[in-house]
Every structure is written in C-alpha cells, then in structure tokens.
Amino acid sequence: MAARRDFTRESLAAGVRAGDRRALARAITLVENSEPLAYDVVRDLYPETGSAYAVGITGPPGVGKSSLISALVRHVREQDRSVGVISVDPSSPFSKGALLGDRIRLTDHFLDPEVFIRSMGTRGHLGGLAEATLQAMLVLDAAGKDIVFLETVGAGQGEVEVIAIADTVVLVLMPGSGDSIQALKAGIMEIPDVIAINKMDHPAAKTMVNEVRSILTLDKESAWRPPIVLTEAMRGENVDTLWEKIEAHRAFLESEGLLEQRRRENLAGEVFAVASARAKAHLERAVADDPELRRLLDEVQRRELDPLTAVREILGRVFKLSDDGDNDTARTE
Numbered sequence: 001m002a003a004r005r006d007f008t009r010e011s012l013a014a015g016v017r018a019g020d021r022r023a024l025a026r027a028i029t030l031v032e033n034s035e036p037l038a039y040d041v042v043r044d045l046y047p048e049t050g051s052a053y054a055v056g057i058t059g060p061p062g063v064g065k066s067s068l069i070s071a072l073v074r075h076v077r078e079q080d081r082s083v084g085v086i087s088v089d090p091s092s093p094f095s096k097g098a099l100l101g102d103r104i105r106l107t108d109h110f111l112d113p114e115v116f117i118r119s120m121g122t123r124g125h126l127g128g129l130a131e132a133t134l135q136a137m138l139v140l141d142a143a144g145k146d147i148v149f150l151e152t153v154g155a156g157q158g159e160v161e162v163i164a165i166a167d168t169v170v171l172v173l174m175p176g177s178g179d180s181i182q183a184l185k186a187g188i189m190e191i192p193d194v195i196a197i198n199k200m201d202h203p204a205a206k207t208m209v210n211e212v213r214s215i216l217t218l219d220k221e222s223a224w225r226p227p228i229v230l231t232e233a234m235r236g237e238n239v240d241t242l243w244e245k246i247e248a249h250r251a252f253l254e255s256e257g258l259l260e261q262r263r264r265e266n267l268a269g270e271v272f273a274v275a276s277a278r279a280k281a282h283l284e285r286a287v288a289d290d291p292e293l294r295r296l297l298d299e300v301q302r303r304e305l306d307p308l309t310a311v312r313e314i315l316g317r318v319f320k321l322s323d324d325g326d327n328d329t330a331r332t333e
Ligand SMILES: Nc1nc2c(ncn2[C@@H]2O[C@H](COP(=O)(O)OP(=O)(O)OP(=O)(O)O)[C@@H](O)[C@H]2O)c(=O)[nH]1
Pocket: 060, 061, 062, 063, 064, 065, 066, 067, 068, 102, 103, 104, 105, 153, 198, 199, 200, 201, 231, 232, 233, 234, 235
C-alpha cells in the first residue's frame, strides 16, 4: 500500500464498493466533516444502496447497548454475514479515539475484516447528527454490509432522527430504567419493535418485564407486538433469542410488504429532518450575522414590535418566504 495516496471521487467510490476498509474509514471521516467529496461519493453510490438491513439500538446511558451490539455482532458473524456498526453520541462533540474503546466495547471485533465499526459525535454538522448518520449508513450499505447496527444513547427525543433510518428499532432497558418506562407510558417515547431488558442478572429484571408488558398491552391496534427479551450482554445470554426476534420483525415487515413502505417513509422523513436541521442552522447564522435581523429581536424584547411580525420579517429576509396568502384566506373566512 502506498504511504500516502489520497482518494479521488472515483477511487473512493470504487474502494467503498469493494468494501476496502481504508476507503470506508476515509469516506466516513469525510462524511463526518461535511466535506464536499463525501457528498459527491454518496451521490454516486446511492443508486446501489438498499440492501443492508439497518438495526437501531437505542436506550438510556449505560444500559448495555454497546455490549449487546458486540454480542450480536459475534452471533451474526457466526452466520457469516458482514457487519457495520455506527455508534452515535448526541451528547459528545468528540468522535473516535478514546471513545471507541470506552463506549463501543467492540474491541473483540477490531481484527475481523468483515466488521466495520465507527463512532460519531456531533461536530458542527449543518444537518445535525441525522445527516452524518444517514450518510455513514449509506456508505456502509454501498460497501455491501449485510447488517448495520446504529447505536444511539437517549430516551425519547434527539436520538429519534438518528434511529429513524432503522428497519428494526431495539430499545434496550435495564432494571432501574424507570424514566424510560414512564416515557413509554406517556407516549413520549415511540414504541420500539423489539425490547431488550439487559442485565437480567439483576433481581429486579423480571419486574421490569412485567411493567413493560403491561404498557404494551395498552396498544391493541398494532399488528406487531414488540417482543420483550431478557438478556445478559457480557455473557451473551439470550443474545441468540434477541437476534431471532429482530429477524422475526424483519420477516413480519417483509411478509406484509411493509418493509418497502417503512423505508420509503424513513427516507422521506430523513430528507425532511436533514432539511429542517439545515434550515435551522442557516436561520441561526443569518440572524447572528445580520444587525438588521438582530434589531428586530431587540424591538420585540422592548415590546415595540410584536413577535409574529418579527417572524414574518425574518422569514421573508432569510428564506424569501411570505405568509400573506394564508393571512388573506384567514381574513376572508
Ligand atoms: N451485570 C451486567 N453488566 C452489564 C451487562 N451489559 C453491560 N454491562 C455493563 O454495563 C456497563 C455499560 O455497558 P455499555 O455496553 O457500555 O452500555 P451502553 O448502553 O452502550 O452505554 P453508553 O453508550 O455509555 O450509553 C459496562 O460496565 C458493562 O460491562 C449485563 O448484561 N450485566
């Protein structure tokens, strides 16, 4: 291998297609840094994507998401399927390096050429983490990975966009994740496709299963009942059952023709989420850079200008939007 050979658009796309680790690592770094080359490469590769199965693994901090992914990767590798892992940490501005060892706990797989693991932080992405995750996911998909795991910390809000590209979403809880149970109950957290209650060695694990089950029975309409699996990630206990449930969900989606529908909805949702994040970043920057726009905010604060007039002026200046049409209709009604 040459000591330093920088990739061109063509060679990078070709390297990703071939599943070359160096090309993959480079492409994802470019994605992370919002480099124009990443944009071009994903654009070239996009028509070849759609064959990887994306499994989102979400849940509160420290429940054992990474440990479970590590155990699942081992299981899937026994079936000779290639794997990508993207671990997203919405709270961290850092990526890679120290976090890999720490947060990802996938060190056992570093030597396996069929496993590609990457962690990502939130560094200054215009389209937010959703954009970085989506692009990284597409790169791994184009590289021919059979399964891609997306890990994200959270219990209901920011991780939603990250996990929204997944075909199957697994929520990991452990005894003591009471806040998440409340969030599920209140409908703040979306019902996942599969639930793993990890650290089953803990005495309160069974109680947790009952609590979750009682919440799920409230939902009588859904055709899919999320299975609940007790796991122990460190010893790999019931990880095969967890994988069976993930596969069962996939089979359910495929048999009902729902997978295609879900992917279409997910992609449309991602485009919308990334566009919204970019629009918000653009708006914030425009207001910060423009004394005229900041003056409008001052006027609102001094009660010289009402808030919605300021909104209309700001949107008009930044996005050339006007809502006059809507107001006219409202007035004539
Ligand atoms: N007793 C027990 N400990 C576990 C189990 N699974 C994970 N752990 C431990 O729990 C801690 C957190 O595990 P991680 O896999 O890093 O959890 P995580 O959800 O990925 O954590 P963050 O990414 O930091 O949110 C580690 O110290 C693990 O060794 C389990 O099944 N039983």
